[in-house]
Each structure stands twice: as C-alpha cells, then as structure tokens.
Amino acid sequence: MLKACKPVIAVHGGAGTWDSTRSGAALKSVREAAEIGFKTMRTGGSAVDAVVEAVALMEDSGNFNAGAGSTLNIEKHVEMEASVMDGATLQAGAAGLLSDVRNPVRLARLVMEETDHVFVVGKGAEDLARMFGLERRQAITPAQLERYEAQLKILLAGGGYLPRLAELVKAHPEVFQLETVGAVALDGAGNVAAATSTGGFPLKLSGRIGDSPSIGCGTYADNRSGACSASGVGEVAIRLVLAKTVCDYIGTGKTPQKAAEDAIALIKERISNVYNVMGLIAVDVKGRIGAAHSTSNLCWAYMTPALDEPVALLKAKFVN
C-alpha cells in the first residue's frame, strides 16, 4: 500500500551548467526554497502558496536567472516573466516583459486570482503590479552586466548574429545560463500546483516570450495527473507543450520520473535539428517526484514527510 506522502515539494534552479564556483550558493538556495515551500504547506498553506513562496525565495536570492539576477536581452534590458497554475481549478496566471517587479511570480498569482485573464505583459502588467502595491526592484545586477558583456563578445566574435546563437551556446554553455527557477507541489488536501519564473534566454530579442510564462509549456498543473515545471530552451518547450505533455504522460499511468524522462526523449526524437536542451521536475497526485534533463546539470531539491531536511542535487537522481 502507498504510504501517506503528503505534502511534497520539488523545486529547480534551472537546467544550466553549474560549476563549483557557483553551485554551492545555488544548492543552498534550492534547499531553502524546498524548505520554505514544505513549511508553508505543513502550516496550513496550499500547494499554490508553497510554489509561490519557493519561487519568490529563489527570485530574491540573486543566484538564478529569475528576479534579481535575471539575464539581459540583446538590448541590455531585463524582461522577466513568470507563471503559476492551480491543479485543483485549472486556474492559471502569467506575466511577462517585466522590468522591475521584485517578484514576478507574485504578479502571476495576482493575474490568476484578481483578474479575468491568464497572461498579461508589459506596461499593463507593470501597472497591475503598481495597482496592487507589489514591491519593485532594479533587477540588473553587476554580475549580470558582466555576463552580458562576455556573452555579447562571444556572439560578435562568432561573426554572426542570432541564427548562430544556438551554436555559440553549445560551445560556451558556461556563459549562457539556463537558470530559470520553478516549483511543483502536492499539498495535504491532495491539490497540485506549479510555478516558474525567469529572466528568459540570454541575449533574447526584445519582446520575446518563452516557455516559462506560457501555460502548458513551462508550467502546468492538473489534479487529474500532476504538476510540472521546465527549464531550458523555451522555444522547444513551447513547440512540444512540454509541461502539459509531462502531465498527460502521468495521466496515462506513468510515474513522474518516467514521464519526465519520456518527455526528454520526445524532444530528442521530434526536435533534434536545433539547440534543444531541457530540464524538468514533476510531482503526481500520489506524491511521487520525478526529474530529468538533457543538460549536464539540473540544480534542484525536494522535500517529503519521510525526510528530515530537503535533498539538493545537481543531477536528476530520484528513486521513488
């Protein structure tokens, strides 16, 4: 018989390449994010509360490509985006093209709970944040400015412009971060939720929207199956509606681990002619956790009632 395994949370800090100079701080942050999300549910909060608090902590940490520390677009501006989904009601909220909202995931939640819409971007989204009194913050950090200059130098040295970006990213994965953050949770009431937040793909075109705020692509949750959050090349996740695909796989009876692995395999099978790396975390309504990635690392953590403290890892190894 399946033992009681609620609440459960898994979080990620992106499917990037994490070297030892930065992985210590990142692992600490994902551990803290899993802890705060778990504690939120243990003290009566819902899965939505848990994923929002976990993601907000990672946005504030400055260790990831989300919130403080977001990557810059080709015009040297920050354009952050985030989403959240409630598996109990299929309600969802997302916001994009944000320059100075402190926690994009909190704005996504406002869109979900306080408007009739799912996705609001740009000035309208910033106005909404102002209307509801959300905190603002200058998101560009000195470290990101330095990275931008390094990325641009490599891009220009390649002698080409954006069509060559994928090749450059392959050759220099250490400079082009995929450090989007996300969380998936199952609460004590049996409801699942997912949230994702990002600065987007480094050197992206101004106005580009990725998978992270796109419901079904970077984020999905449904009480009939489970919840999933993605990191990686947004265009690939959009084309395969990847987070929903993982949930659909779970709905057919696969474990979250098998569902995440099969979704990564699907990418290789169907979209192999472009830069296509991804990382995925998932939970199901039974409280099982899965994670898989085609990058060298996935910085992630999870917490269950069977553990004394969250487990944080740089590779997707999880035995249910």
Ligand code: ASP
């Ligand atoms: N998925 C994000 C995007 O394409 C990037 C990332 O995962 O870091 O915008």
